[in-house]
Amino acid sequence: MTDLSSKLVIPTPAAMAAATEDAMLAKATKPWFEMFLLSLTGGAFIALGFIFFVTSQQGLGAPFPVGPAKVLGGVVFSVGLMLVVVSGSDLFTGTTMTVMPLLSKRLGAGRWLGHWVVSLVGNFIGSVVVALLVLWAGTPSSNKSAWGLVVLNATLGKVTLTWGHAFFLAILANFAVCLAVWMANSGRSTADKILAIVGPIALFVASGFEHSVANMFMLPMGWLVKNFAPDSFWQGEAITKAGVTLETFAAITPGAIVFDNLIPVILGNIVGGAVFVGVYFWACYIRPARKAAAEAPAAVADTEATPGR
Template identity: 70%
Template sequence: MTSPSSGPGSSGTPAPAAAPAPSTQIPAPKALAKALEDGMYAKATTPYGRMFLLSLTGGAFIAWGFIYMVTSQQGMAEWPTGIAKVLGGVVFSVGLGLVVISGSDLFTGTTMTVMPWLSKRITAGRMLAHWGISITGNFIGSALMALLILLAGVHASNGGAWGLITLNTSLAKVSYDWPRAFFLGLLANFAVCLAVWIATAGKTVTDKILAVIGPISLFVATGLEHSVANMFMLPMGLMVKYGAGDEFWNGAAVQKAGVTVDDFAALTPLSAVWDNLIPVILGNIVGGAVFVGVYFWLAYNKPETSAAKEEARKDS
């Protein structure tokens, strides 16, 4: 007589089948557009309290990307400009990588909630409320990171070289006229939302990180304007200008550059808002909502929505 088996299925019940391995094939473009719309719908319908909390980290994580970029640019003046800019862009992409993986809320990405609005899944009021909460939380998170960097004395590192980069970068950002700032913002968020589009197709952390590097490094290296990134850089530049103190202004790098606080007279809170943030935000909205959200909705999601409405009409 054989002894009863003690293994799985010994009672006569077959052992459960192993779960199939997840597919590594990326969705087809049409399915990807639907996944992007569904993701935007989920973000827009998040409870407002959680939405605000996730917006704080959205701003803070993009600030981390800019912090890394500034750090990478110290001592790069002797390098070929293209190499220095591409390096800065690659390290900056850490910021969007953190946003994508953590599920944080980034205003520039939320402009694509125009997709579920076009499909009548959310109201215009809900979409605009999401945008408002997102941009407010992003600004607070970004500005708080700037304050922490100042309190930590990072701006004075390497003889003030770190803080000098933020001053020069901030001054350049408030020197654009409105049309140029608008179009720089449009192009920047065109690239950022394409990065989100590609990352949506990713199956692993590695996929998603690699997906954002190309478009993000492209926009940073080209010198395009991203409103949330500027919500860190401009407050950082202003904090250095008004609050760095003698340790910074007497630093070796600052002295070597031969600059004083008077050289940054054009950098003010008013110029930061009026000459940069407002036109860049408007450009970001067009670049993300129209050039990516509306485009992919028209190309893939509108025909499906129209077909569903026609089927419902026939059934009625």
């Protein structure tokens, strides 16, 4: 009974920091091919969450309140991170916390950067594959083209952000995402982990913050809809009612996707996850613990050298 009770106790914050560093080290030292495979599903699962988000937003508008609509979208999007956490997939935004074992000198800089590159590339491929599957499935034309219209409007909004706005929105996004991962790590059951994830993820999505891996799905999806949706899509009731045409979305280009969104968002996500969460909690808990552990032998030796002390 005692063993069961101990397993249900939530770790202290200091223990959580140590456990998170250990988990980040384990991720960064996996065999390269295994790391790549897990990063594919990291991108694919976040894409599934974004599909759920888009589906939840179809037809929402006046008189439906904006706030509850955004919160609804955030809650359903959190399914993506739930899948990532429970499956052990590799998501770049969470991977930014590998700065913790790097600071502790348990991880070399080459391996650290290599993991980031593999994670980014794998996430992108996984996200784009899901976007292609959605296009080929004809989903953008569903509900009289309402589904595709949500994608186009969201994509247009993202690629027309200024670099400054995209960067700072990305800091906030990964601040929330890494805190969600951090709290999920404290869960003693699947239900605990799911509950821990919902709040921070709903917060960042509802607030319009920018997540690089989510955008690796949404932005290519918008570009695919714009360029490859059939003529019947543009004749859908939702499109005609909105009064938009192909030219309305002329700003959705590969250049805009990469240079006006993904680059500043990736950089902002790195700051939000690596600095605001990883470095911060390393300084709060790991560094003091390592310092105390290093000083302990010296203190013991000093005491033994002066018995009367």
